[in-house]
Amino acid sequence: MTQAHLPERFYSLDALRGIAALCVVFWHWQHFFYTGTTAGQFNPDRLPFSDGLSLLYTKGWLAVDLFFCLSGFIFYWLYSKKIACRSITSGQFALLRFSRLYPLHFASLLIVAIGQLWVSHTRGNYFVYPCNDAKHFLLNLLFTSSWGFEQGYSFNAPIWSVSVEVLLYIVFFSCCRLLPVRAVILAAISITGFQLIQDYYLPTGRGIGSFFLGGLVFIAYQAVLKSKHAAALRQFVLVITFCAWLLCIAALHQKTDFNSLTIFNYPLAHRMLELIWSWPVVVLFPLSILSLALIETRHGPFARRIAFLGDISYSSYLLHFPLQILFSILLAYFSFDQAIYYSPWLMLLFFALLLLISFISFRYFEMPAQKRLRQINLLGQKTVQSTI
Numbered sequence: 099m100t101q102a103h104l105p106e107r108f109y110s111l112d113a114l115r116g117i118a119a120l121c122v123v124f125w126h127w128q129h130f131f132y133t134g135t136t137a138g139q140f141n142p143d144r145l146p147f148s149d150g151l152s153l154l155y156t157k158g159w160l161a162v163d164l165f166f167c168l169s170g171f172i173f174y175w176l177y178s179k180k181i182a183c184r185s186i187t188s189g190q191f192a193l194l195r196f197s198r199l200y201p202l203h204f205a206s207l208l209i210v211a212i213g214q215l216w217v218s219h220t221r222g223n224y225f226v227y228p229c230n231d232a233k234h235f236l237l238n239l240l241f242t243s244s245w246g247f248e249q250g251y252s253f254n255a256p257i258w259s260v261s262v263e264v265l266l267y268i269v270f271f272s273c274c275r276l277l278p279v280r281a282v283i284l285a286a287i288s289i290t291g292f293q294l295i296q297d298y299y300l301p302t303g304r305g306i307g308s309f310f311l312g313g314l315v316f317i318a319y320q321a322v323l324k325s326k327h328a329a330a331l332r333q334f335v336l337v338i339t340f341c342a343w344l345l346c347i348a349a350l351h352q353k354t355d356f357n358s359l360t361i362f363n364y365p366l367a368h369r370m371l372e373l374i375w376s377w378p379v380v381v382l383f384p385l386s387i388l389s390l391a392l393i394e395t396r397h398g399p400f401a402r403r404i405a406f407l408g409d410i411s412y413s414s415y416l417l418h419f420p421l422q423i424l425f426s427i428l429l430a431y432f433s434f435d436q437a438i439y440y441s442p443w444l445m446l447l448f449f450a451l452l453l454l455i456s457f458i459s460f461r462y463f464e465m466p467a468q469k470r471l472r473q474i475n476l477l478g479q480k481t482v483q484s485t486i
Contacts, residue, residue: 109405110390116407118161119415125158130439134223146445163308163379170312181274197471206416210254213423227251244301262305284313315384339385413456
């Protein structure tokens with residue numbers, strides 16, 4: 099199967115991206131228990147729907163690595179061949195990304211800046227994220243808030259992963275233009291990125307490692323489609339993906355006391371926890387993306403009904419913290435204490451508003467702004483259309 103016969107859209111991956119964005123929101127529910135910029139104490143067992151959502155409350159941050167891996171797959175699918183054969187220029191690529199990402203980023207940055215000023219004025223401290231000064235505003239304005247120049251999280255801090263993605267776009271474009279798209283090259287870059295996690299700078303390391311791992315997934319996807327044994331390979335991938343999920347869920351729910359395990363008098367706790375944390379990032383997420391892509395290619399589009407979650411994933415990701423600031427201000431104004439955030443009804447209200455606002459933002463702000471920016475061809479080049 100050639101590039102021309104690949105699906106025009108992976109609805110399942112869009113849905114997965116949207117679900118990942120909402121997983122981060124569950125992880126950030128703990129923001130409501132902060133006192134100023136200091137993390138507060140709360141009872142995990144009392145959190146809304148804790149019986150079914152406990153993993154999201156404790157491990158939802160891993161969804162950011164899923165974002166990066168999905169981006170790697172999608173960008174190698176959509177752009178790698180075009181960049182390599184020079185049918186898309188660096189200016190066109192930059193315009194596509196800027197027009198999609200910057201309007202909402204700029205708007206949410208202003209909203210959070212105003213909200214933090216209000217919170218600081220009324221409470222004498224910021225809400226959750228402390229570095230809301232002129233320097234960090236400029237870093238956010240330039241999309242460089244997570245390039246190593248910052249002193250901590252600032253303003254609409256979840257944007258840190260998008261800031262890293264902007265840096266990844268530069269690396270991605272350069273690699274596609276200057277180097278062949280080969281598995282060994284992407285593997286080397288990915289391993290380098292994961293090494294940076296421990297040795298240099300966590301955000302960039304996470305981004306590079308998972309993004310180029312996503313590129314490797316796309317190469318594996320193409321290899322399976324071209325193989326004479328495509329059907330058998332597809333079944334094999336589905337089986338090991340299912341087994342990987344079972345192992346991961348079992349590991350995260352197990353009750354073993356790792357601190358009691360030793361080998362040659364060396365405690366295994368740290369090493370075993372490292373393996374558990376890295377398993378979803380380097381095994382589970384790539385296999386899941388590959389499986390969904392293979393299923394959709396073989397059986398046609400599915401998950402259409404929830405693919406809209408992918409359309410509004412950027413909105414829900416960027417707007418959930420501004421909405422949290424608003425909830426914090428309003429509930430404090432009406433003298434509710436933090437125990438209100440244990441209410442399932444409040445969570446349902448929050449998510450309903452988030453999805454509604456995200457849809458409105460996507461439909462009536464982001465897409466019109468994107469279209470307008472792409473029509474303003476400052477570089478005098480033919481505009482390249484893209485939905486992402």
